[in-house]
Amino acid sequence: MTAPEAVVAPMRPLLAALLLAFATSAEAAPRILCTLVAEAGSGAVLLEEGDCSTRTTPASTFKLALAVIGYDAGFLTGPQAPVLPFRAGDPDWGGANWTRDTNPADWLRHSVVWYSQRITHALGAEALTRYARALSYGNADFSGDPGFSNGLDRAWIASSLAISPREQVAFLNGLVSGTLPVTAAAMAQTRAITQSHATGGWLVHGKTGTAYPRRADRSFDYARGYGWFVGWAEKDGRTLVFARLTQAQERSEGSPGTLTRSRFLADWPGLAP
Template identity: 45%
Template sequence: MKNRIAFIGLFSLFSMAHAAEICMAIADAGSGAVVLQRGDCRNQVTPASTFKIAISLMGYDAGFLKDEYTPERPYQPGYVDWLPSWKHPTNPQKWMKDSVVWYSQHLTRSLGKERFAAYTRKFEYGNANVAGDAEHDGLTMAWISSSLRISPLEQLIFLRKVVNRQLDVTQHAYAMTEALTKQDKPLAGWELHGKTGAASGFGWYVGWASKKGKTYTYARLMRRDASDPQDVSAGVLARDGFMAQFPALIGSIAP
């Protein structure tokens, strides 16, 4: 069937996917071949905080970010503070872990409109549109429910370039971004790097999994529904759903 890869014997597993799941896609990072695709994986939506992977590469490449802990910036009244955890001094590690929007905004302002837009175009990130809209300034909000949009399959294309270091940024930028996105514990023997994202009811979890020299990129996109816990980020829901399914999914793909 067009736009779908079938796996013998996996119908029962896939039918158990959450009703709110929009797409689950996994690709071989070496060849780029999509080895698992279910749902609508071509429609572009806001990347939300998954765009922090791209911002991290920009920030380290431009020299504004130094290592996992430098620079640390103090919280100031007036900063975006949607979550209590954002009202604290923030360094790159905390920024990525807690998805601190104001730290992202500090980085993009430091880049400036032209350089920020040039990086996004160079990365060929989704529609690469960081102009913003009538309600959102492009430099500080393009990736949150605004002009920048990306599909799950485009996430895989971008992530493959990250994994294979094909984005024309410094080696330090790749190494630090890998460090910031590394998950605390292996899962089913695989080392995971990932980032959540949530906006406009969408929840993302994207990244890559590596084991014994083999790497797969992945993207899960869902939409919150009434049955989901309303006090949990849609990105966390997307991540937890992916983690629960990952051992069976990777077992069906990897030898």
């Protein structure tokens, strides 16, 4: 064996392991179901890749619509009001940020499920359905899981409410253009509490969403979670609206929504025309 071969030989197992790890990582990446980008105002589609017309659960992206509804109905009154207390029995799987007093800005920032539930229970299914239909928000179905009467608790989380990426973008276009059939203040306050991220010279505002499909036995399939990132991006006076939807191929440490946002923000400079 020559000297170079003697050096390379011990490295072969390491190289093989690295290649296997890379392949495994690539296989585990969430599958992009749709990426849709449109010009705000005109709604002209600039990029559409994948199936953007099939409806699925909106998961926590519904919080943007619920914020619009909550402000228009008067339940929400500002970025810091109302402050609502965590109560025993409220969903707490989001960690410490879910087990403390919460205002609208915190609600969107930390995606607090129980705060959404306070709004939905205060307004009721009839009002929510009426608003969703007026906003053309998907199928406007707040019935919840069949036979469980849980629509006000989770219609938007892998349950009855469903929306397509195209419908998401149409709603977002109305939100940023100020043309939704609600008060201007409701739209402005919703925009103000939406989280933003800088990438490639753009300021990207958006909301993530994560939900796991149910199996026949009602358990959740954590290996096939849906991930959303929807919102709008601004640069030099121009505004684009977007939606990306993914589905996991195996269970991962990060939530599908967070992973979708991270990848989208990395991709965005190459996606924006």
